[in-house]
Amino acid sequence: MPEQLDKSTKYKGYSLCTVCSQYAGVQQRWFVVESEERKQADLKALLQNIDKSLNRKNQSLKNLESKKFACEADAISAAEDFSKTLKYHSLNGLNIVAKPHYKSKGRPRSGDEISHYTYYIKATLGENEAAIKIYQNQAGRFILATNLLDEIDEIDEKKWTPELVLQEYKAQQTTENGFHFLKDPLFFASRIFLKSTKRIMALAMIMTLALMVYSLGQLKLREALEKAKSTLPNQKGKPTAKPTLRWIFQCFQSVHLVFINGIESSIKLTDRQKLILQFFGSSCHQYYFLS
Numbered sequence: 624m625p626e627q628l629d630k631s632t633k634y635k636g637y638s639l640c641t642v643c644s645q646y647a648g649v650q651q652r653w654f655v656v657e658s659e660e661r662k663q664a665d666l667k668a669l670l671q672n673i674d675k676s677l678n679r680k681n682q683s684l685k686n687l688e689s690k691k692f693a694c695e696a697d698a699i700s701a702a703e704d705f706s707k708t709l710k711y712h713s714l715n716g717l718n719i720v721a722k723p724h725y726k727s728k729g730r731p732r733s734g735d736e737i738s739h740y741t742y743y744i745k746a747t748l749g750e751n752e753a754a755i756k757i758y759q760n761q762a763g764r765f766i767l768a769t770n771l772l773d774e775i776d777e778i779d780e781k782k783w784t785p786e787l788v789l790q791e792y793k794a795q796q797t798t799e800n801g802f803h804f805l806k807d808p809l810f811f812a813s814r815i816f817l818k819s820t821k822r823i824m825a826l827a828m829i830m831t832l833a834l835m836v837y838s839l840g841q842l843k844l845r846e847a848l849e850k851a852k853s854t855l856p857n858q859k860g861k862p863t864a865k866p867t868l869r870w871i872f873q874c875f876q877s878v879h880l881v882f883i884n885g886i887e888s889s890i891k892l893t894d895r896q897k898l899i900l901q902f903f904g905s906s907c908h909q910y911y912f913l914s
Contacts, residue, residue, distance in 0.1 A: 636660055639785045646768070654767040654785045662763025669758055673711045673750070680712060680748055691741040695719050698742040711758075713751040720745050767792050801834050841868040847902040855899060871899060878911075 638657040645651065687705055692698040698719045706714045720743045725731045771783050817823045845865055848854065854862035858870060879891040890911050892900070900911060 637789065639789065641785055644768070649770055650772060651768050651770050652772055654769075654788055655764060656767060656789060657764045659763065665762035666759065669755075669762060673755065676711050677748060680709060683708075684714075684746065684748060688744050688746075691722075691743060693741070695721070695742050698744050702744050702746065709748075709751065711751060711755055712748045713754075714746050715749040716745075716747050718745040719743070801838060837868055843904075844868065844871065844902055851902065853902070855902075856895065874899060 636659040638659075640655040642653045642655060643650070644653045683705070687701065690701070692701065702714060702717055702719075721740045722743060723731075723737045724739050724741065725735045726738045727735055767788050769783065769788060815826065817826060848864050848866075854864050855866050855871075857863045857866060874895060878896065881891060892911060900908060900913060
């Protein structure tokens, strides 16, 4: 991956670099994109990961140093195996210490015969600057790929510059958030197993329609809040003009329907539920006996 990327003039905080690649037998154009905001977050997370890794590996090294080996070759092999597990660090000052054992018990005296040796590892951990540099270069970067090898699309004659590809990618964030909503464990979609292609297509259609209704409901709620210049409390109790409909659903998980003499009489609502319903239409109010 290139270390230096050209600054994008259209999108402040982004840098771009175009490279050619081939994936799955398909010739493609890859755009390496670097986000300055994402880079700072990734670098901060990298420092935290390095510190956590050092603490874990120091403990592992301490355990390894307390282990005895029958020969020097076994100790060296164990040190090499441990070194392969290091991601951000390297094994420095490796030394194999031989400890003699005597035939007679107790403190050895001059002239006592040595029966055998055991071997111990002594080393320290230091940062592997070359390895860390690779992760630093990757910070804030992601790849956008297209099979349009020429900037000019022959069909619509649109010039697919790196900046335009980035623009199209950023425009998909709302769509991606929608599909993230569908995958939420709250809706148990992952527990549904369908083998028939027709049933899979039918489920996908139903989920897409559900997402459309969800998105429209969320849009209408936010528009009503904006028109009224009002807010609703979020999960933390702080006011927000852009609540998610998922949170609104959670607010209505405990609605009590009251029956008198076997007839639906009223619905018991909390103050928060009554506040939320003010920003929905009259058709919604009918379900809660508010109109």
